[in-house]
Amino acid sequence: MKTIEDLDVAGKRVFVRADLNVPLSDGTITDDGRIRAVAPTIAKLVQRGAKVVVASHLGRPKGEPDPQFSLAPVADRLREILGTPVSFATDTVGESAKATVAALADGEVTLLENLRFNAGETSKDDAERKAFAEQLAALAELYVGDGFGAVHRKHASVFDLPGLLPHAVGDLISTEVGVLKRLTEEVERPYVVVLGGSKVSDKVGVIDNLLGKADRILIGGGMAYTFLYALGHEVGISLLQKDQVPTVLEYLERGKANGVEFVLPVDVAVSASFPDTKTHAPVEDFDVVDADKIPADKEGLDIGPKTRELFAAKLADAKTVFWNGPVGVFEHPTFAEGTKAVAQALLDSDAFTVVGGGDSAAAVRILGFDETKFGHISTGGGASLEYLEGKTLPGLAALEG
Ligand code: ADP
Ligand code: MG
Numbered sequence: 001m002k003t004i005e006d007l008d009v010a011g012k013r014v015f016v017r018a019d020l021n022v023p024l025s026d027g028t029i030t031d032d033g034r035i036r037a038v039a040p041t042i043a044k045l046v047q048r049g050a051k052v053v054v055a056s057h058l059g060r061p062k063g064e065p066d067p068q069f070s071l072a073p074v075a076d077r078l079r080e081i082l083g084t085p086v087s088f089a090t091d092t093v094g095e096s097a098k099a100t101v102a103a104l105a106d107g108e109v110t111l112l113e114n115l116r117f118n119a120g121e122t123s124k125d126d127a128e129r130k131a132f133a134e135q136l137a138a139l140a141e142l143y144v145g146d147g148f149g150a151v152h153r154k155h156a157s158v159f160d161l162p163g164l165l166p167h168a169v170g171d172l173i174s175t176e177v178g179v180l181k182r183l184t185e186e187v188e189r190p191y192v193v194v195l196g197g198s199k200v201s202d203k204v205g206v207i208d209n210l211l212g213k214a215d216r217i218l219i220g221g222g223m224a225y226t227f228l229y230a231l232g233h234e235v236g237i238s239l240l241q242k243d244q245v246p247t248v249l250e251y252l253e254r255g256k257a258n259g260v261e262f263v264l265p266v267d268v269a270v271s272a273s274f275p276d277t278k279t280h281a282p283v284e285d286f287d288v289v290d291a292d293k294i295p296a297d298k299e300g301l302d303i304g305p306k307t308r309e310l311f312a313a314k315l316a317d318a319k320t321v322f323w324n325g326p327v328g329v330f331e332h333p334t335f336a337e338g339t340k341a342v343a344q345a346l347l348d349s350d351a352f353t354v355v356g357g358g359d360s361a362a363a364v365r366i367l368g369f370d371e372t373k374f375g376h377i378s379t380g381g382g383a384s385l386e387y388l389e390g391k392t393l394p395g396l397a398a399l400e401g
Contacts, residue, residue, distance in 0.1 A: 031365055122156075218311050
């Protein structure tokens with residue numbers, strides 16, 4: 001793969017595919033980690049006299065403009081972080097984009113509006129995607145792929161566009177891939193993996209591969225309830241994916257056969273309804289119950305105190321840790337204790353610690369931990385999981401050669 005250093009960028013229009021998909025609450029960025037992570041790449045291009053055209057997706061708009069997913073607040077934040085002017089195009093390949101790009105002087109930056117306001121970006125139809133990629137290609141002379149959080153997507157700006165322009169890999173992706181290599185090739189043991197979050201089916205897949213690599217797998221978050229259910233426990237109204245039960249049972253069997261220890265919650269924090277993560281209204285019916293005694297009308301929303309201790313003990317002697325997915329609904333303080341305990345256990349160990357996942361990374365910062373104390377905080381959740389699953393990532397494949 002070529003790096004930025006291999007490109008002659010001075011005076012050239014350089015398209016940077018970034019991942020600026022940050023969490024927003026009423027138009028305010030609640031965690032700017034992804035913007036800060038790609039800023040050095042943009043700054044380097046600016047310093048070398050490129051005309052920098054930055055593009056990203058934000059959220060999941062339906063292939064047409066939708067103001068709630070505008071990148072405008074991100075342009076403001078990017079400007080603050082870079083400390084240089086950043087112009088903003090109110091479309092992606094239309095008149096505004098053409099005009100702002102044409103107005104760029106050497107060393108200036110513009111951000112295009114959300115790529116996913118165009119149906120071609122995520123289209124499953126190769127021709128439709130390619131047509132959109134060609135419109136994007138017309139805006140620039142060179143391409144730098146640095147949107148690590150999107151490299152697992154076969155999208156126009158990630159997969160098709162690099163084929164149309166001389167391209168290089170950005171520094172963020174280089175760093176991310178270097179860390180993931182360390183988790184797959186030369187892992188120091190014990191290697192402990194913590195899995196949580198809400199996207200159960202997205203996360204179950206990685207276990208398949210980890211069964212040949214990890215020493216222990218700690219299961220928290222929404223996924224835990226499918227495991228508990230598979231073991232014959234009632235889980236009330238907790239997140240549950242019944243169709244995954246056979247897979248989960250097979251994993252538990254293979255874990256036994258391969259000497260990989262699964263650690264499941266022994267107690268959980270429950271409530272009758274999902275907490276209000278905006279107002280943080282007090283949870284009236286908060287309760288902690290044993291994991292095999294979840295009431296029929298209650299939902300498990302965090303690991304309980306006994307599980308916090310158990311997880312901490314299982315992490316204490318780790319030499320390598322990969323953590324993906326908050327173990328509870330950390331956006332409400334009542335259900336943030338488990339996630340806090342996991343973050344603290346990572347810091348207390350002397351392991352090389354890798355945190356992956358947009359919400360996990362945000363949780364670490366929002367809960368007040370010093371991000372520099374972790375080995376690496378990845379900007380990609382799905383991307384890092386698919387890498388660890390051993391899959392070919394379209395956005396990385398496209399940057400080869
Ligand atoms: P990441 O972005 O780190 O990959 P996910 O997107 O999979 O993580 O999941 C993050 C979300 O999971 C958080 O918003 C959190 O509230 C939610 N979550 C964690 N535990 C539970 C649970 N027990 N039930 C429902 N949602 C949960
Ligand atoms: Mg997420």
